[in-house]
Amino acid sequence: MNHIHQYGVFSALMHGFSSDGVKASDILSACNHGLGTVCELNGEIIILDGEAYHFTPDGKLHRLNADDRMPMVVATDFNPTLTKELSTLSMRELTQAMHPFFPTKQNNFMAVRIDGKFNSITYRIGGPQHRPKEPLLELAKRQVTKSYENITGTLFGFYSPPYMNGVAVAGFHLHFLSDDRTAGGHVLDFEAENVALKAAVNTQMHLEFPDSEAFNEEPILPESAGDLHLAE
Numbered sequence: 001m002n003h004i005h006q007y008g009v010f011s012a013l014m015h016g017f018s019s020d021g022v023k024a025s026d027i028l029s030a031c032n033h034g035l036g037t038v039c040e041l042n043g044e045i046i047i048l049d050g051e052a053y054h055f056t057p058d059g060k061l062h063r064l065n066a067d068d069r070m071p072m073v074v075a076t077d078f079n080p081t082l083t084k085e086l087s088t089l090s091m092r093e094l095t096q097a098m099h100p101f102f103p104t105k106q107n108n109f110m111a112v113r114i115d116g117k118f119n120s121i122t123y124r125i126g127g128p129q130h131r132p133k134e135p136l137l138e139l140a141k142r143q144v145t146k147s148y149e150n151i152t153g154t155l156f157g158f159y160s161p162p163y164m165n166g167v168a169v170a171g172f173h174l175h176f177l178s179d180d181r182t183a184g185g186h187v188l189d190f191e192a193e194n195v196a197l198k199a200a201v202n203t204q205m206h207l208e209f210p211d212s213e214a215f216n217e218e219p220i221l222p223e224s225a226g227d228l229h230l231a232e
């Protein structure tokens with residue numbers, strides 16, 4: 001339980017690699033929570049309670065078909081071992097709120113789910129690529145940013161330790177889905193109240209690499225932590 005199943009590496013995504021992917025059904029057969037993107041990097045995916053939701057930059061929500069492919073996905077069979085009720089929580093306070101995982105598990109991956117009323121939330125929806133292999137930093141220049149006030153919903157994502165940057169994105173990486181299923185994307189900031197925080201330490205990581213010529217066309221070099229956070 002609480003294993004990470006990841007397809008792809010974030011450095012490859014930064015280089016615009018998005019043509020191959022794992023089938024949604026392969027991830028959903030092993031995992032019930034997660035986040036990712038689709039081919040051509042057209043939007044953001046959040047997996048909650050075994051359902052995969054896909055938001056495109058026009059703000060529309062789509063369901064993934066079993067055969068749809070994800071060039072990047074991080075998912076888990078989420079079974080929380082830390083549960084807290086908090087009157088308020090913000091992005092800035094999240095590390096502290098996850099005591100005792102911080103600091104006693106700080107070099108592990110952790111999955112985190114936050115249900116609550118979001119007094120404010122800002123998120124973005126990236127993509128799509130305008131040409132094959134368009135780098136993520138170029139997409140970042142035209143990503144759509146949205147803000148809501150007083151919306152109930154759920155955040156899910158992972159904490160990744162700094163030494164994994166490139167394979168993962170160090171720090172918290174969270175995606176959002178509103179209860180009414182009208183809003184969602186990659187979270188930039190939030191303030192919430194009446195929060196249920198659930199988390200688990202991920203004890204194993206299963207990493208699947210793309211097995212294609214496109215993935216190996218050119219060397220994929222390490223990315224700076226700053227660029228990863230800006231674009232991803």
Ligand SMILES: [Zn+2]
Nearest residue numbers: 173174186232
């Ligand atoms: Zn994201």
